[in-house]
Amino acid sequence: MKNKDAITVLLALGHESRLNVFRLIVQRGDVGLTPGDLVEKLGIPNATLSFHLKELVNADLLVVERQSRHLIYRPNAQLVEALSDFLLDNCCGGKSCIPNKSSIASSK
Amino acid sequence: MKNKDAITVLLALGHESRLNVFRLIVQRGDVGLTPGDLVEKLGIPNATLSFHLKELVNADLLVVERQSRHLIYRPNAQLVEALSDFLLDNCCGGKSCIPNKSSIASSK
DNA sequence: CATATATTTCGATAAAATTGGAAATATGAA
DNA sequence: TTCATATTTCCAATTTTATCGAAATATATG
Numbered sequence: 228m229k230n231k232d233a234i235t236v237l238l239a240l241g242h243e244s245r246l247n248v249f250r251l252i253v254q255r256g257d258v259g260l261t262p263g264d265l266v267e268k269l270g271i272p273n274a275t276l277s278f279h280l281k282e283l284v285n286a287d288l289l290v291v292e293r294q295s296r297h298l299i300y301r302p303n304a305q306l307v308e309a310l311s312d313f314l315l316d317n318c319c320g321g322k323s324c325i326p327n328k329s330s331i332a333s334s335k
Numbered sequence: 336m337k338n339k340d341a342i343t344v345l346l347a348l349g350h351e352s353r354l355n356v357f358r359l360i361v362q363r364g365d366v367g368l369t370p371g372d373l374v375e376k377l378g379i380p381n382a383t384l385s386f387h388l389k390e391l392v393n394a395d396l397l398v399v400e401r402q403s404r405h406l407i408y409r410p411n412a413q414l415v416e417a418l419s420d421f422l423l424d425n426c427c428g429g430k431s432c433i434p435n436k437s438s439i440a441s442s443k
Numbered sequence: 444c445a446t447a448t449a450t451t452t453c454g455a456t457a458a459a460a461t462t463g464g465a466a467a468t469a470t471g472a473a
Numbered sequence: 474t475t476c477a478t479a480t481t482t483c484c485a486a487t488t489t490t491a492t493c494g495a496a497a498t499a500t501a502t503g
Contacts, residue, residue: 230351230354230355233348233354234348234349234350234351234354237345237346237348237349237354238345238346238349238490240341240345240422241342241345241346241349242342242490242491243338243342244491246338246341246342246345247338249422250422250424253422253423253424253425253426253427254424254425254426254427254428255427255428256426256427256428256430256432257427257432261449261450262449262450262451263448263449263450271493272492272493272494273449273450273451273493274450274451274452274453274492274493274494274495275491275492275493276450277450277451277452278451278452278490278491278492278493279491280450281451293499293500295449295500295501296448296449296450296499296500296501297449297450297500298449298450298451302426304423304426304432307419307422307423308419308423310419311415311416311418311419314348314357314358314361314415315361315412315415315416316358316361316362317361317362318361318362318364318410318412319361319362319363319364319365320362320363320364322364324364324365324412346460350460350461352461369479369480370479370480370481371478371479371480374480379463380462380463380464381463381479381480381481382462382463382464382465382480382481382482382483383461383462383463384480385480385481385482386461386462386463386481386482387461388480388481389481401469401470403470403471403479404469404470404471404478404479404480405470405479405480406479406480406481
């Protein structure tokens with residue numbers, strides 16, 4: 228992961244509505260949610276939601292698939308773990324100050 | 336962790352300079368870094384750096400201690416893990432779609 | 444085709460974040 | 474006290490983001 232990618236992800240999640248959207252969709256997993264579902268659950272105007280969904284897809288935090296008239300948004304949860312690893316990369320110069328399993332197991 | 340805290344952390348990290356500052360300080364661990372070190376390493380004007388450091392401390396990502404004329408900034412790496420857990424909370428409704436150890440071990 | 448539902452794009456406005464020079468504050472040393 | 478170093482605060486211009494009504498696009502159905 229590069230600096231720029233991380234920033235895109237962080238900014239995408241650093242917004243009240245988008246954070247709510249993402250966490251709801253994470254909980255649904257592969258079932259996913261449509262914009263209609265989200266408008267109902269969150270009470271955001273459709274145009275506003277659409278703007279935010281675009282940001283999340285752009286950051287690769289959500290994946291979208293059309294199913295007839297509906298769009299289905301699903302989470303890319305792995306990206307969150309990749310982000311976490313990136314942020315703590317080479318923490319404390321490599322000394323195990325934090326038991327960060329993943330950064331040891333999979334060094335990119 | 337609450338929604339609002341998460342947003343504060345995400346926005347704090349979602350900026351080129353602040354991300355660089357944080358990752359450098361993470362790598363130093365308890366040794367820490369001073370603003371002077373960072374100005375030199377990153378080439379940011381001191382006023383600008385000071386603004387960014389304040390954001391990171393405000394988000395609780397950095398802890399600061401004065402040592403004579405210097406300030407020493409140190410990382411709060413645990414917060415990154417707490418954030419990651421928050422983002423993936425109850426992922427896929429609890430089914431183990433992602434082997435997310437921490438969210439199973441420590442549910443808050 | 445005509446109509447209904449689902450969702451996005453446009454565009455103008457409002458709100459928030461970023462920048463950095465200059466001045467101020469804090470600490471230490473001569 | 475005076476000077477030097479370290480760092481912050483102030484502030485106003487600039488840039489970036491967010492908002493959402495209204496119109497446009499896509500798909501399905503009668």
